[in-house]
Amino acid sequence: MIPLNKLTLILASIVLVYCATSVASDEEELLSFYGDEEFVSIATGISQPLSKAPAVASVLTSKDIKQIGATDLDEILETIPGLHVAHNAVGYGSIYTFRGIYTESNPQVLMLINGVPLTNLFIGDRGQAWGGMSIESISRIEVIRGPGSAVYGADAFAGVINIVTKNSNEISGLETGARYGSLNTKDVWLNYGHSGEKLNVSASVEFHKTDGNDETIPADAQTFLDTVSGTSASLAPGEVNQQRENIDARLELGYGDFTFRSGAQIRSDGGLGIGLAQALDSNGQVSSKRYNTDLTYNNPDYSENLGIKATVSYLQTSQEVDDDLILFPPGSRGPFFTPLGAPIFPPFPNGVIGNPEIYERHSRANLTSTYCGFDNHEILLGTGYYYGEVYKTEEEKNFGIDPATGFPILPGSGLVDVSDTPLVFLPEDNRENRYIFLQDVWHLANDWELTAGVRYDHYSDFGDTVNPRLALVWSTRHNLTTKFLYGEAFRAPSFAETRVQSNPTVLGNPNLEPETLKSYEIAFNYRPTFDINIDLNLFHYKWEDIIQFVSDPGGATRTAQNVGEQDADGVEIEANWDITEQVSLLTNYSWQNAEDQDTGADAANAPEQQFYIRGFADLPNQFDITIQLNSVMDRNRSFGDPRSDIDDYTTVDMTIRKRFYGEQLELSILAKNIFDEDAREPSLNTIPVPAIPDDLPLAGRRIFGEIRYKFN
């Protein structure tokens, strides 16, 4: 006889199997009207169809983001061919290196959130206290490799990264989650979405706190200063300071053709990585407050052939000091020497301190219309206005000249406030930009389409620039598309490069021209079967008028000049293969060879080769697993750097997820760099010796546990 409890179990199993079949049959029937689940999402408005761009673009959806097991934006971007996320010494700030274009402050990349640029005026990046970005509110990330200035304007130069946040269709009711793991890293998030009859609402709040990477720096800038000034002040060997606390909050309201968005990105208690002057600083902490709001009217069917989109946006950013930034540690005599090489000052008892703060505002208005009234032409016409200002700069320091006395501030003195004096690090100033752009998509013949676009920009400070692009797209075969692309781009000189006059060694140049880029590409998209997609891109570009600080006659100062030039060729190949409905493989390989035309040497620091592969399997019992491998290879030193080339590294990550109660509850384990690879990003070459000789170590093995729950 079967025991009662076993019988119950068998009955329960039968009921469960029956129920599962019943649900599956309903879903299967629905599926047959749409073909596949992806189209169910598109047809019901849950996700957007991926737009076809006549550029080399990658789109990563929230599904990709989960497969990657990402906890921060940079982990997603690292998976894109031709893009490597390097870091600089100041706060381990991200350097998005596209196709060999590597600079410390990385203003050659345009990053947008929902189409609104995040570019700061000070050094043209996302802000030195950027602090990373949580990803739970991200719907998808669109990345264009190569120039995009003909549409996006300034800084769409090496690449464009547009982050699109989730709307009410993508969040049903209330969803929450938390993650905890290595380096005392905590994340908590809450998303809410409701699609009403007229009003659609979505909101998200994300909280992130971490002690951050704590790898050891054996020697820093102060180590060298100690040897030449007879001190022993350096904190090296010591740990990197990468702690931070982040809050991201977003609200989106949709009403008919109008969308209102507002958001805040608050970064606080941010460690300085290695330090503002490449000397370890365990005291300094920075914060950044970024508030944005925008209103968009988008009506693609304004009239029979006319579509209109209008956007106004406002972004306010700050870089603030929470705790004194110690450029050189207590006991240091600073980098101040007589021409004969003797230290000028006795040791600074509290260290050399500088606390620069900067506050910016950015207002934009943009109007774009599309017109399809002419046979075989789609016209895009747009115009816009930008006003940005550094409305406040503040600085306290315990070195340099005291503006009240005109004499040097001596070691042991307190902090002197140099705000609102000519000695502040950057004067307050503004910039205006007006622009107009026109693009025509012309269907030349049955299988040929030509996109021709041009944009004219006028800047209040550096004048005019015109940037064209051409894209010829040929549907070569039923499963092969070939694209021939030409584009030009410009990078607006930053305020640090044009307006700084108070720095004793580095001077801005108000006569700078923008950096320019001309790019030629051939791209192939081949789909040998429905389940395999292969992309191959070949590119060549010329990057000119690169802004560098050049020694002035006399040698005491360096001034920003348009002097550099870099040429590059490269290849990117990527492939996706849906092996079965449950198993998929994605891989890409990039190779580039860039040459610095001034020195004739290969361009430094950016990887010449990158390889990435990701396997995903949807296992029985609601399990899924992802394993990914990322190799960063062949990074050269800059010309004159005595060190051997930077070691290659390969990291392997793994994510395991299990879903319960349908998909209501999900538990995951995320393991990063599971083989504890010694991965390093290059440090700057400085004269007379590299300040951080052993480069910037990245975090080793990390493990996180994650829980997600949907209240519906």
Add this chain to the structure above:
Amino acid sequence: MSKQNEHQYYLPWIAIKTLKIVIFSVVFSLTVTAVPSPALSSGIVILYPEVRKPYSKIYEDIIEGITEQNQNDTNSMAIDPNQPFEYYRGSLTKLAPDTIIALGQKNISLARELKPDVPIVAGGIIKSTENVAGISMIPDTGAIIDKLILLYGEVRNLHIVTNAKKRKHRLEIVGNYANDKGINLIVHDVETVQAAANEYKALLADIKQHDAIWLMKGKAISDSALLSKILETAWKKRVAVFSSNPTHVKRGALFAIYPNNKKLGASLAILATKTNTGSTPSTTLAPLTDFYTVLNSRTSRHLGISIAGNIRAEIDSVF
């Protein structure tokens, strides 16, 4: 430092903001997910199966369409397949419906069993084993042919590879309608999957420019190698391929249609009202006339179809 104070000032501000969003969210979600009130009013009651996202959105859209169209009370009940029919007797009795709109195959039986005296309108299904009024998800043939003519006016011969006996009635309608529009329907009658594959191969060898192939649902075209061959030949010979499966369009077919769920909901509400008043005592499923069209722009350009003016207005999405 003064900056510390600023920082301390902002954190409570954030906390208050966060709390406000949380409270707002909870209140909002409670109001949204509220269970249908057991009011003793009559009207339409919609029974729909509980399914996963994104499938649930299909039913949500149909329900939205019904609710917007219906002047009287509309209530909906998500039917959990884990529960026996009897579980819902109480709630259904309380709602006292005039008409039940049953979405999904199983809910027709549920409605029949629990409320045999209440008229039923069926939706969200392909066909029904029971005699019931409703709207099928199988699209109206005339409307599809109109769409083909709009996009590809040069079409002369329309080929369908299918089991002609099983689809006799539908093929007759297609043939007559096509004839009226000056199109010659050629039915390739096959009984097995293998025969269908062979017939497609023979058809691809002979097919001419300005012909069209209607991929009717069947096991043969589920074979991706065959579908790939069809689409490759269609590209080379400039033949229009269409179906009611949008995935085919992603893979290179010219166009496909798929349900417009909100409009379908409105049509179901109209039918429910008619059924309730007894003006159309129909016991059959009507074909679907509320659908969207998805177009492959690459294929359309290859065929020389210019998507402008009135044609653009007829296209709802583009791959």
